[in-house]
């Protein structure tokens with residue numbers, strides 16, 4: 001009998017880390033233009049000048065974070081003058097959390113004691129910069145989360161105006177926004193608008209050919225030869241193109257290889273991929289629902305309860321079914337739009353039968369949504 005079983009210590013991965021979402025790849029193609037624009041904005045600081053502020057825009061999975069991380073890596077290797085600070089605004093989503101993060105990254109000290117005010121932390125940051133005579137370069141990554149939480153202007157204002165109080169303190173800023181619906185100019189208060197004039201760098205979605213190039217490279221690095229046959233990688237690429245996010249591809253490769261390993265096979269099969277697609281979709285939905293605010297979850301839950309195979313509720317019916325202490329009308333309309341953007345619901349406008357109505361259809365299975373909501377409550 002042909003021996004095709006994996007003994008326990010064998011693995012199909014050459015290096016499993018290359019499929020991690022935070023992995024910074026060696027090879028980073030298709031983003032030369034964006035990288036050059038960032039370098040151009042940062043370079044003046046190497047000669048003692050000011051960093052130009054930039055805003056990186058593009059949907060998720062278009063290489064924004066990676067391009068900044070790669071530039072930060074080479075800055076750390078070439079200079080001690082510019083101190084790169086990366087802030088993930090999904091995690092640090094308040095003014096307080098962000099300045100604490102800037103302080104700890106900059107000074108390598110532990111966070112200031114609780115009870116320290118934001119203003120005090122900002123002063124501590126400024127004094128450190130004056131003393132060390134460095135150029136801080138802050139990347140607010142996924143800053144759209146600050147916009148949703150109404151923390152964006154509050155955070156930006158001290159960063160762009162600090163040099164008025166501390167003349168030798170100049171922050172360079174890279175703002176990453178991964179929600180294409182956001183109108184940046186409209187999100188800025190006048191007091192911020194008047195001094196914040198960033199260069200906008202666009203990250204368009206990757207084409208199928210580019211996705212294939214990226215995933216192929218990763219497969220070569222992370223898997224042993226023949227583990228994932230090329231025609232099956234094509235099946236993965238087709239799935240990725242439906243959503244346009246490379247991260248889905250990395251996740252599908254990792255999952256399907258793990259399924260193959262579990263079954264003690266040396267090759268991935270199409271069934272592994274189909275299973276991986278389902279698991280990945282469930283996981284995506286779970287993360288999406290757990291990232292919603294309480295109000296958003298309440299509106300989604302109410303919509304799901306009123307939804308059936310035969311009928312979809314209108315926005316008005318959902319509004320009326322909300323508890324008295326629930327969110328108010330204007331907030332609820334915003335929530336509908338956001339849930340629609342996140343593809344949790346589909347809004348349908350109708351003028352039939354007189355009067356304008358909006359129907360709310362569930363984008364995913366009702367039972368599944370309700371069970372995920374109850375799990376995240």
Ligand SMILES: Nc1ncnc2c1ncn2[C@@H]1O[C@H](COP(=O)(O)OP(=O)(O)O)[C@@H](O)[C@H]1O
Pocket residue numbers: 020021022023024025027028029030031058059060061062063064065066067178203214246247250
């Ligand atoms: N041009 C590229 N070459 C190689 N890997 C890439 C490229 N663009 C994105 N990736 C990979 O895709 C994933 C998502 O990229 P990321 O930079 O996090 O996107 P964004 O910040 O725009 O959401 C990461 O794992 C990253 O390594």
Ligand SMILES: [Mg+2]
Pocket residue numbers: 061064065066141142178
């Ligand atoms: Mg990112």
